[in-house]
Amino acid sequence: MKKDALSLLLTSIFLALPIFFFPFVHGIEVVQIIRDPDFEQGEAWLLRGWYSNYTHVLQNGVVYLNVSDNAGTFWVGCKAQQGSMPHGWSQAPPLQNTITFTGDYKIFLEVKFKLGNWRFLKYPTQSENNLSWINFGVAFWFHRPGTVWSGNDSQMVVGAKIVWLKYNGQTVDKQTQDIYFQGDVGNDLHSLFDVYDENPANHDWVTVHVDMTPCIQKAMKHWNVENPTLMNVEVYLETIGGEGEVWIDRLNVYAALTSEPPHSLLQNELVYALILLIIIFACIIVFKGMMGK
DSSP: OHHHHHHHHHHHHHHHHHHHHHHHHHHTOEEEOSSOTTOOOGGGOEEEEESSSEEEEEETTEEEEEEEOSSOSSOEEEEEEEEBOSTTOOBOSOOSOOOBOSSSSEEEEEEEEEEEEEEEOOSSOSSGGGOEEEEEEEEEEEEOTTSOTTTTOOOEEEEEEEEEEEEOSSOEEEOOSOEEEEOSSTTOEEEEEEOOOOOOOTTOOEEEEEEOHHHHHHHHHHHTOOSOEEEEEEEEEEEESEEEEEEEEEEEEEEESSSSOHHHHHHHHHHHHHHHHHHHHHHHHHHHHHHHO
16 A cells, blocks of 8 residues: 555656656757858868968868958958858858847857957058958858849848957057948848957857847847848958967857757756656655655
8 A cells, every 4th residue: 555655646746757857848949050060071161262372271171261461452251150140252151040139039049269469550540440350250141031032132140249349550459349331242131240249369269159039139120120031141251450269169059939048958957857856756655654654
C-alpha cells in the first residue's frame, strides 16, 4: 500500500514536468539565420572588395580582411557576405533562413574578432567634412514589402558599428552617434548604430553579443518601413585615408522568441530543474515520514 502511494506521487510529479518546463522550452525557440557561422565551409560565403589595396582571405575557419588608402580620394573596402544584395548586385550563397521582422522574433548578432595595425595615412580626404575613417561593422540588408528586390527600389540597411574611428588631422575619435542617410548608389535607406563601447587593443580577441532588435526598430520607424525581410548579412572593413586589418573567427545571426540570448535562458532552465529536483526529494522525504507513522 505504501509502495503504491509512493509510486502514485512520483508519477504525478513526472506528469507535471512538461507543464513546468513548457514556458521555458517555448521561450528559446531559435531560427538560425547564418549558415556556417564559424567559417568552416568556404562555399557558404562570398568575399568581395571595392577599389584597390584590399585583401580578403578565408582560411582555417577565419576571415581575414585588410584595407589601405593613402590617397584619400575613394573608399576602399572588403567584406564577407552571405545572402542576396539588391539591385542585381553581388549574389552570395543564401542565408540558412530568411526572416520577416514582424515583432514576433528578436534578432541577435554575435561576432568574434581581433584588430591589427589600424592607423591613419591621409588627411584631409574627399569624405564628408574631409575626415579620415577606418570602419569595421556588420550590415543587415532588408527587403521592403511592395518593392522589387532586384530592381531600382530603395531597400533598408541596418548597420552595426562595431569599431568606427575618425581622424580630423589632430585627434582620433570613435563615431558613436546614430547615422541615417540615403545612399548615393541605389538610394538605399541606411541606418547605423553603435553596438560596442570599448576600444579593443591590437591582436586581442573580442566577442560582441548584441540584441539588434532596438536598432532595427529605430530604422523602421525612421524610414517608415513595416515588416521588412532580412535578405543579406555581411561583415566589412573599409577606410578612406587609413589602413588596418581584422580577423573574424565567428559571425552568427539568429532570431529568437525571447529578449534574452538562448544560452542565458538555458542557464535559467538548469536552475529551475535543480529547484524542481529539490522539491521532488523533499516531497519523497516528507511522504516517507508520513507513511512511517
